[in-house]
Amino acid sequence: MKSKIHLLVLLWILSVAILMSILIVNSINFNTADAVPVDFSITKDINTTSYNQDVFRLAVSSVISPVETVKGYRPLIKYLEDKLGRRIELVQRTTYKEVNDLVETGEIDLAFICTLSYVEAEKNFRAKLVAAPQVQGSAYYRSLVIVREDSNINTIADLQNKKFAFTDPMSFSGRAAMIGELATIGRSPEDMFSSIIYTYSHDNSLRAVADGVVDAACIDSLVFDLTAELYPEITNKIRIIHTSPFVGNPPVILGADTSEEEFNMIRKILLNMHNEEAGRRALETLMYDKFLMPDNDSYNYIRSLIEEVRIDYYVR
């Protein structure tokens, strides 16, 4: 009897011990990281627009999307930093117009912009043409009208009441060229298309067509070629139904206030890039052969276009 009670008491004590150990094991917090105390009341106004005189500011219009731009221009920036001996800040804006405005006010030292943007900049504030790239042996490019491979659109006329994508209001290949084509048949985008969207970069327009968001778009032939090389699965879904006349490749410009000395230095650096190993690597990343002395007349088609057709840059 007594030994039975002993056994029961022992069993009970054992079960309590098991229970306790289970509780302890389950209550151990494995997130043992200590919290960092932060006083949220100590605040500071953030001002990121502080202008640093020592920094060389390089703007790139959003021909391709900002993220792709960062990847593509990184080696070029590195090269220029080495050559200029100054830190270079890459500036991007959503629209071409914004970049032009920055060049005009002198906040930007060097800009890679679109052809139409240049024509406007030259006309409005005498921007200086520094150089233009040669891409796959050509100094020219054009606008392509693209549709999906499985689309039944074959001509400009088929675009009636379709959804169309422009890239930027101030883009030649992404907008102005199309407006020009429509003008020849006496139409305007607003009455031709059922709806118009702005994608603010050529690769976005490409994707919009490939994904069926829009029925057609006009884009830069350089971007198309680049994408065909990098992402053939996208361009395979695309069919080109129309091309514009060739114009000179998008140029590199400087503000009107740039000194002659700086202008020459930068032009020299750019034109000689392909003669150096580091320069070649930077050019290869952008798929450029080299920088050429620009031919200002190669943009004449655009100049005549904006003479004939009024293009509103303030649409969104």
Added chain:
Amino acid sequence: MLDKLVDTFARFSNNITLEIKILGITLGFIILFGTGITFEMRNIVYNLLLDELDKQGQSIASDLSARSADLVLTSNDFNLHLLLRHTVANNDAVKYAFIINDKNEIVGHSFNDGFPIDLKDIHGSNAYEKPSKILVESDSMIIHDFSIPIIDGKVGIARVGLDESNVNESIRKITNTIIQTTLVMALVGIIAAYLLAHLVSRPIHSLVQATRKFSEGDYSQRVEIYSNDDVGKLGIAFNEMGESLETKEQENQLLISEVEKKEQLRRSLLKKVMTAQELERKRISRELHDETGQLLSSLMLHLRHIKDSGYGEDFDTNVENMRTLINKTITEVKRMSYQLRPSVLDDMGLISAIERLIKEYRDVLQIEIDLIVHGKQSEQRMLTELEIAIYRILQEALTNIYKYAHAENVSIILTFRQETVQLIIEDDGVGFNLDLHLKSDATDNHLGLHGMRERAELFNGTFEIESQKDMGTTIYVTIPIVYEE
């Protein structure tokens, strides 16, 4: 040590009623269970929810990182601000969100009252290379701060802070639910335990009460049997015990009254013995005085006459007279001696003594008395006292027949068996009502029967009597034979 523990527990529980014990066990178990489950569930759910929170935070921060890249690169501050605002607004847990650019500058944040400067650099310099998570403590609130590089850190860092308010709210709900359930369980348990305790203790209480009654001598008390379990079995056993105790008590009462009756009888017998003794002495004294004394006085007179007259012609006559007197005296003494104790029993044995007794009564009563002896008496003589007992029982029976029965025939059968001797005395007299006779008090009138029984029982024998009015009487006496040493 174990003994001590058991003892302490036993001492502690000794003074508590069964109800409280059962209630205590039930409540204790429920509370232990509830507490354990609450504790466990809190921990498990807390850890699970923290894991979820981490996943959620990482997901939100990654999303913010992907969506902010273009906005940061194009310095689209307003859309960035909208993105940050939406990120905070679309999830309760998100307390803040902000973006650091590649120059380690804040380009946008969701704080209304300015950016807390201490928050910016807590992830260290690795934040541009890989995602990380740090716990931030502010105003006793723990915030999980997630840092995800934008485009591999080339553009900047997206930061999101999630607090544990949702987690704590879930924990609170779970805890409340479990506590509520535990309380209801406790209530159900208390009622069930009370019911159980009542069911268990009710038969025990009635057993206790019945036992008290038993102590007071009331054996008629029985308990109600409620169940077939251990306690029920105890109740059944108790009732059986009560049954047998009651029977025993009745037997005891019977025995006591019998003993009392016997005691009364014994006293009467003793009294009778003493009276009989005195009567016998009186008779012997009178007989000695009247008979033997007279004869001896007469002899004295004869002797003086012979002395006075001397040798004369009367001498021979006188001597002859004296001889006659002496003879008479001797006869008288012999008679007295025989009456005191018949020497024939000692000299000739039981059967001869009985035969002689029968002859005497036959002569006196002038009735037919038969004696039949069955079996053979052993060579060895029976104990004298046993022989006397049989002799006296027969004598008493014959005296009763003589006094009351008015019988015409008496039959006596004496049977010797291996172990016992049986005596049957049968008459065809008037008989009597046996029940009435035995139930009446043991007065002198009935001492004859009781005396016979006493004598038989003295030798572990039995005495039975059958009688009915006008149907005669039969007496059966059986006594185990005891031999002389």
